[in-house]
Amino acid sequence: MSAPPTADAVARAAAARAFLRAHRRRFRPSAYELYTTVVVGAIAGALGHGVLGTLVGGGLSIHSAAVFGPAVLLLVLLAAARFGSWQGPVSLSGADVALLLMAPIASEELVRPKLDHAMLTGAAVGAAIGVLVSFVIAGGPAGLGFARVIGSVVGLGSLALLATAGSWLVQSSRRAPPLVRRASPAIAAAALAVVALDATVGRAVGIWSGPWGWALAPIVRQHAWPVATTALMIAASGLTVCARRRAGSSSVESYLTRAGTRAALIAGVSLLDYRSAALTYRSAQAQISSRQIAIRSHLRPVIPRPRQARWAILWRDAVAIGRNPSRFVWAATLAAAATLEALTHPGRLLPACVAATGIYFAAALLIEPLRADVDDPDRSTLLLSWAFARVLRAHCVLPLVTLAATTAATIAIAVMAGLASPILMLVIPTLLLPLLGVAVFASAWAARRGGRIGGSLLGQVMSTDPSNPGSVVIVALLLAPWLILTVAILGGVITLIGHH
Amino acid sequence: MRGAAVLNVRGLGRRYGEFDALRGLDLTVAAGECVAVIGHNGSGKTTAVRLIAGLLEPSSGDVQIVARSIHDEAEATDARAALAAVPDTPSLYDDLTVREHLQLVAIAHGVAGEDGIEQRITQLLEQLGMASKADARPGALSRGMRQKLQLACALVRPHRLLMLDEPVVGLDPASQRTLQQLLLEAKGNGVAVVLTTHQLAFARGIADRAVVLADGVVVADGPYDEVVDGPLVREYGLL
Numbered sequence: 001m002s003a004p005p006t007a008d009a010v011a012r013a014a015a016a017r018a019f020l021r022a023h024r025r026r027f028r029p030s031a032y033e034l035y036t037t038v039v040v041g042a043i044a045g046a047l048g049h050g051v052l053g054t055l056v057g058g059g060l061s062i063h064s065a066a067v068f069g070p071a072v073l074l075l076v077l078l079a080a081a082r083f084g085s086w087q088g089p090v091s092l093s094g095a096d097v098a099l100l101l102m103a104p105i106a107s108e109e110l111v112r113p114k115l116d117h118a119m120l121t122g123a124a125v126g127a128a129i130g131v132l133v134s135f136v137i138a139g140g141p142a143g144l145g146f147a148r149v150i151g152s153v154v155g156l157g158s159l160a161l162l163a164t165a166g167s168w169l170v171q172s173s174r175r176a177p178p179l180v181r182r183a184s185p186a187i188a189a190a191a192l193a194v195v196a197l198d199a200t201v202g203r204a205v206g207i208w209s210g211p212w213g214w215a216l217a218p219i220v221r222q223h224a225w226p227v228a229t230t231a232l233m234i235a236a237s238g239l240t241v242c243a244r245r246r247a248g249s250s251s252v253e254s255y256l257t258r259a260g261t262r263a264a265l266i267a268g269v270s271l272l273d274y275r276s277a278a279l280t281y282r283s284a285q286a287q288i289s290s291r292q293i294a295i296r297s298h299l300r301p302v303i304p305r306p307r308q309a310r311w312a313i314l315w316r317d318a319v320a321i322g323r324n325p326s327r328f329v330w331a332a333t334l335a336a337a338a339t340l341e342a343l344t345h346p347g348r349l350l351p352a353c354v355a356a357t358g359i360y361f362a363a364a365l366l367i368e369p370l371r372a373d374v375d376d377p378d379r380s381t382l383l384l385s386w387a388f389a390r391v392l393r394a395h396c397v398l399p400l401v402t403l404a405a406t407t408a409a410t411i412a413i414a415v416m417a418g419l420a421s422p423i424l425m426l427v428i429p430t431l432l433l434p435l436l437g438v439a440v441f442a443s444a445w446a447a448r449r450g451g452r453i454g455g456s457l458l459g460q461v462m463s464t465d466p467s468n469p470g471s472v473v474i475v476a477l478l479l480a481p482w483l484i485l486t487v488a489i490l491g492g493v494i495t496l497i498g499h500h
Numbered sequence: 501m502r503g504a505a506v507l508n509v510r511g512l513g514r515r516y517g518e519f520d521a522l523r524g525l526d527l528t529v530a531a532g533e534c535v536a537v538i539g540h541n542g543s544g545k546t547t548a549v550r551l552i553a554g555l556l557e558p559s560s561g562d563v564q565i566v567a568r569s570i571h572d573e574a575e576a577t578d579a580r581a582a583l584a585a586v587p588d589t590p591s592l593y594d595d596l597t598v599r600e601h602l603q604l605v606a607i608a609h610g611v612a613g614e615d616g617i618e619q620r621i622t623q624l625l626e627q628l629g630m631a632s633k634a635d636a637r638p639g640a641l642s643r644g645m646r647q648k649l650q651l652a653c654a655l656v657r658p659h660r661l662l663m664l665d666e667p668v669v670g671l672d673p674a675s676q677r678t679l680q681q682l683l684l685e686a687k688g689n690g691v692a693v694v695l696t697t698h699q700l701a702f703a704r705g706i707a708d709r710a711v712v713l714a715d716g717v718v719v720a721d722g723p724y725d726e727v728v729d730g731p732l733v734r735e736y737g738l739l
Contacts, residue, residue: 006577008610011610012607012608016604020593020596023600025595093593094589095591095592095593097555097591098585098591098592098653099601099604099608099653100604100608102554102555102580102583102585103608103609104577104578104580104609105577105608251557253555253557256555286517287516
């Protein structure tokens with residue numbers, strides 16, 4: 001705990017905040033901007049209503065909330081903690097750092113109002129989701145009872161508050177960010193285990209396994225839901241108090257680094273330059289925890305170098321996995337979750353499309369060495385003197401093998417656990433490789449332009465008329481054609497397999 | 501005018517993973533003295549300045565400004581009160597005017613209520629050729645003007661140590677001469693000055709000492725003319 005600030009330092013901070021409040025220009029929307037917001041909001045509302053209707057019709061129910069909900073909320077908490085490891089809920093600009101944190105003022109007096117605002121916003125968003133979930137899935141007070149509706153609103157609001165406070169605790173700590181990164185694959189695997197346990201031994205395990213389940217207790221009609229909701233409120237309150245006490249704990253360097261990362265990220269995303277944005281994110285992660293997460297050289301797996309050039313890229317991809325095994329673990333976890341999603345919802349288009357999307361992104365994670373070659377094309381052409389198409393094909397081998405092994409193992413385990421029909425084992429020697437091949441080659445083709453949008457394409461996207469209802473489809477096709485192709489092919493085939 | 505030590509750096513170092521950006525920097529700067537830190541890109545100049553300003557946390561060593569450690573939370577407030585730092589890239593609020601920036605800095609340093617602060621702001625803006633831009637926002641300023649505004653933010657409040665990271669970048673020759681004049685005035689008022697620069701001609705006449713950094717290590721430290729005109733600077737290709 002840092003030393004308490006002097007009264008002068010607190011007074012100077014309060015005066016600076018008051019000056020900024022009085023002099024910074026507030027955003028005042030024009031009549032046209034208000035009109036546009038209302039129109040876009042109405043369209044988005046109609047679309048959202050349609051999507052929710054599809055989700056409910058497609059199997060989103062109290063049962064699925066009980067089986068998948070705790071795992072999903074555990075992953076949300078993990079995402080909040082990971083966000084805290086490189087950004088977090090409290091952000092200060094470069095100007096805040098240069099002009100205010102460098103002054104003799106109490107930094108906690110600048111940080112605490114921002115933290116309070118973030119926690120209030122988090123709790124409000126959680127409560128709104130609680131209203132939505134209890135009405136859409138559980139039928140509101142008529143289906144769930146008034147007390148349980150209140151319980152679900154309070155529960156999800158408290159969980160969101162807990163996630164925001166936890167994210168700040170990670171942000172303000174020096175030790176937590178690398179620990180969160182290290183523990184992430186294990187937590188994701190635990191989420192999968194919760195789903196598997198709930199599907200086999202009943203829903204109570206996930207609901208009572210921690211705050212991620214307690215929030216759902218009123219919605220899934222647990223008898224002892226008041227106990228769960230009260231426990232969650234106590235946990236959220238405790239973490240909120242801890243978070244507020246640590247308002248002055250984060251270092252100037254941490255704020256400066258995060259401000260730089262945020263500015264670079266916004267610039268990348270604004271220009272639809274996702275590769276630069278991804279590299280910025282990765283660099284931020286490396287800066288925060290480079291020493292802690294670096295695998296000691298003597299622990300790195302030694303992969304013998306090939307004698308023939310044709311094995312060079314396969315060797316390079318294997319070495320890349322050895323140097324950064326977390327990418328492999330994330331890809332395998334994503335592929336296993338996607339396969340499980342498809343197996344447990346046979347014949348349904350929406351879960352099949354979600355599964356196809358998961359497979360595509362698992363392939364995209366494994367195709368990273370190709371992206372590195374695209375970042376610096378001279379590297380591969382200099383070393384191998386190969387045509388780029390050959391380099392691209394060679395980079396697909398290891399991702400294809402990895403995904404095939406993961407999905408085959410998941411299917412076999414699901415069949416043995418009674419989650420899927422034994423006849424699905426026939427998919428492994430027949431359709432599995434061609435289907436995964438589509439996902440891997442599609443993600444490789446998407447990677448060939450390095451995640452960057454060309455100038456002419458950017459112009460086309462920007463010139464698309466936003467008032468045209470088809471513009472969303474056009475923009476999506478322009479920006480992510482290979483993802484859409486993969487989802488269309490894999491989603492369709494997975495649905496057909498489920499039907500038969 | 502030379503006085504007691506204002507800046508005292510001992511064994512300062514910073515590692516990034518397995519890379520040493522700065523190792524074992526020892527530096528003492530007295531009141532009224534100016535030290536120029538020179539070296540190639542990547543030699544550790546900016547890391548050194550950021551460590552001394554408290555923007556980075558050291559892997560080893562300590563920085564004391566007016567005998568207060570800037571990396572010790574209990575003493576940092578006093579150290580920051582004595583330090584005015586000008587970063588290499590201007591960091592400004594998009595929605596405050598030039599004058600409002602200076603008023604904010606005065607408030608944050610507890611001098612806004614002092615007599616003559618508005619005159620001081622006006623005088624600084626005139627000295628830096630920014631009087632006509634007092635009501636402009638940073639978006640309407642050139643790179644050089646933004647750099648000058650950042651400099652004005654450092655000069656508007658009392659300080660005993662002035663640190664400037666590449667202050668000449670983006671400044672036209674007339675502004676460079678103004679900056680030289682301001683730094684000489686600061687020295688005359690007993691302010692200790694540390695600046696990093698590639699432009700050795702700019703620092704001549706202002707800097708009393710030169711510290712040459714190479715690969716994060718001090719390779720020369722002595723009177724400015726002696727070091728800059730000596731063989732080492734030529735050997736390292738700094739001229």
